[in-house]
Amino acid sequence: MSRSSLVQAIYETALSCGFDNCGIIPVSALDGYKQRLQEREEAVPQSRPVYQDIEHLAAVRELYPWAKSVVVCITWLGAYRYPLSLQGLYGKAFLLSPDTVPDCEAHRQKLHFETWLAEQGLRFEGGETNAPARIIPLRYAAVAAGLGIFRKNNFFYGEKGSYYELEGYLIDQPCEYTHECRLRPCADSCTLCQKACRTKALSAPYTMNPLSCTSFWTTFGQGAVPPHLTADQFTTWLCGCDACQDVCPYNRHDWSQGKDFPGLQELEPLLQPETIVAASDAELCDKVIPKTDLHISPDQVQTLRTSALRILAYLKKRGDTPARKE
Template identity: 25%
Template sequence: MLSPEKNAQILKSIAQRLGFEACGIAKAGFLEEEAPRLENWLNQNYQGEMGYLANHFDKRLDPTKLVPGAKTVVSLIYNYYPENKLPEDTDSIKLAKYAYGEDYHFVIKDKLKTFIELIREEIGEVEGRAFVDSAPVMERQWAQKSGLGWLGKNSLLLNRKMGSFFFLAELIIDLEAQPDTPLSKDYCGTCTACVDACPTDAIAKAGVVDGSRCISYLTIELKDAIPSEFQGKMENWVFGCDICQDVCPWNRFSKPHSEPKFIPDPELRDFSNQDWIEMTEDTFRKVFKKSPLKRTKFAGLSRNIEFLISND
């Protein structure tokens, strides 16, 4: 049986080999400080129509209820910052950078399956589950607890070396591993760039986002019509939004990813606004065959584009 220190070394070595930019380790247990924050956030109805966020309250706060026998939460960072951005000028129709290429859920989940296989090869029989934004796991809080960063005023995890253009993933396992020291300092200081830049005033206060006002929510999660109060405030985003990240000073440290599957379809690179507006369902299926945009379906994307046009 290996020591917790040795187990931690092996976990971090595997993470590096699989292309994760960072790996943090925390002891699995109840997130006591987060319980009242989560309850208050839900009571404010900041989740909008995302009713699933109110489900599994106990499991969301305690990974040992999600994975019986869990001892460790391994948090992982996977970069998606593009080397070449799609047009993002004032007049261009825009989509969030994380959606340029293939759906990250599948790309990273495959890596996590390999990760668990390698753990078993190098350490022995280990049980657990892998998560990529797919279960009631408070990923940003666990990443902070494992020393990977701090929660910015836009509620995203910020890392001093990388900014915030990355995905988070977790392994919740029954292996004991030496935990990392949580990052207790807030390096945002008095900066309010993200708060000031949000056109829909979605950042209710430092670290608290009213999800029901967020452009990402309005263009992806909201199934009904986009409320008229947001006309003229969408800034041409049709799937997701990067405004609060683009203005964050820490993202000047973002470096291009090295994941071929996140490179945009060549046809998408040449998309003009007219191409977006005139897109047929066949084109949508072809260009976004493996894309996160499939989540909105063609009808949802068309609704978003029509809402922008109606602003003109």
């Protein structure tokens, strides 16, 4: 197969496997990511320990010398309905990730794409999604491929907003299929995402302090509230936080519409904070931890209870109940 034929075949197969769009860039297009990390560290020096944990993403060519290209695929999660009772509790990208339901059709299609890559004789590595960083800086790669842009809240945005699942693969053949992105940038005057961030993690446009991020503390931070923040600033977020995305005018979407995500409706009662507190370790490990998309490990079930107890205390302080949480 010629190079041009291979490029076209990868793109068309990705779309036939259910991805909304696909781009391919040379591995060298990731070289600028190192500078981006350095800029983040310089802007918020106290964040250096966090960014040091992902420095390997800036060394893809050194770590994978056989890799020639990066295939980036995106899938819009807004095709699914998101239960009202879970809004303000869990990050949508966690609970709506097809990777958390191995027997669902979307996940099977992804595996079909990987099987197809292998059948073409391609050496590849990846298949990661929004799970914790593995080998590819996915948002950076997606922007480099012209699939979208960064907005002030630091998230990748495609044509339908920021609620996309991104997947990436390193392949051993030189290929390129980039798009011309025509999305308008954020207005200079817009500060909605910064105002919506109660912990002030969004200290400036296009930057952030991960050590002040609610999503960080409710996942990797094991539910702790650091000394420089208060429990009330976390409001009702149990795992993740969508505040800066939900307020964004480019994310206007009715989450009551769409198809049901596999198994989520049945799991909805267990995901409530009062139920999390009472659930056994076995039940949390079996049914809830997998829904965090690797952001909480099986040996950290107490993270869920810690956050759930914080939420219940917050609601009690407000004279509210879980059913009427904001």
